[in-house]
Amino acid sequence: MLAYARGEAAAFDALYARHKGGVYRYLLRHCGNAGSADELFQDVWMNVIRVRGSYAPTAKFATWLYTLAHHRVVDHWRATGQATLVSIDDDDDTGAQHAAAALSGARTDEPETRVGNRELASSLAAALATLPPAQRDAFLLQQEAGLSLAEIATLQGVGVETVKSRLRYAVTRLRMELAST
């Protein structure tokens, strides 16, 4: 990123090739539809281009990049009226399930005929959508961005134990969904 800030356009190509998949899937899993994911994806990278001059390497580039993506997702939730559904209360399982049911791609919207990996991918996406947003966000940051517990905690503004609890709960839920398919 520093090289790109100095004017080396090729450095941006390398960064984009390395992170575009993870960021896109992170946004897609949060939004639930490709259209919104494309819009958010472009916004995130345009923001990267715009603020390149003020980039300071205080942490990994991935942490900084997914922070931008996370903020963009929160803005999207607020803009679409889903901000109230973003609960950080991990124990509020009932509310999270209601919120997940409202998302596109949720389990209730899935067709009954699924086979092979297609079924697996759909089951995972559906199961993920049923998770509370904070748990889903922590799981996606761990899986797609490869961030550590501390980095996720910093990004979400919570403690490590909270992140750990969210992840444990999300994994348990997803495992149960996979077992049921």
Added chain:
Amino acid sequence: MTGEHERDVRDPALDAAWRAQSGEAPPPALDATILAAAHRAVKSAPARIGPGSEATRPWRGWAPLMAAAAIGAVTIGVLQLAPREPDATKAVVSDVPADAHAPAADAPAPPMAAPPAPQKPDAPSAAPAQPRPAERSQDAKPAARAAPQPFPARREAPPAVDATGKVERTREADRPAAAAGEGATDNAMRQAAPPASAAPAAPAASLAAPQAAARDAGAAPQRPALEKRVMRDDATAVRTPDDWIARIRGFIDRADDAGAARELAAFRAAYSDADARLPVDLRVWAAGVPRAPR
């Protein structure tokens, strides 16, 4: 500890299943749009001024001053090392004899480069009147006429001066009277110049004399006095027979027989027929003065 926490919240089967279904990617059109925007942003931005840029190099501001100082130092050094040219105007031969050797000249000596002051016709003078250059050239005897243009030659060849204040000739041929005046304290006597034989050698001496003067760095402080003496000596070098006669008569009038004898010896050294040129009264006196052995 952190690794244990990580393992607690991870399920390998779930991770594998997740990776298997993680194949989504942004559409190529979106990739192209973002990459184009990134390249366009970099290329449209003004070039950053690095520390090595010409406009920010630290030496750029004082480089002209450094160059000027270097040029000044080199110039001063060259001027210090360059040999000083002898001032030819200060070595101009004067027609007026030096006051120390021309006691009859009551009037003060004219400036070095100035022409001799015209003598007043009614002014009484104990010594014979100094002939003007034109008159002297008419009165010149064959030996004197054999040395044409003595003044330019003398101007081109100022005698070198050593640190002790003695006038140093660069060639022995320049002072044939030196043998006659050997041992004498008077420099003028020793430097009595031959009018005929010295003139042809003057150009060669003019080349050697400045070099000898440049070698003699110690003579610089005494330059004014020495130059005066040089002028006086040069004045004696172009004496005509009338000059010699006047000088000899001046010594005799002061009862300085030794000085008169030295003048006669120098006159004889310069002119082989010196005795024949003397007036009758002096010729009688000169007959009693022994000739210097040749």
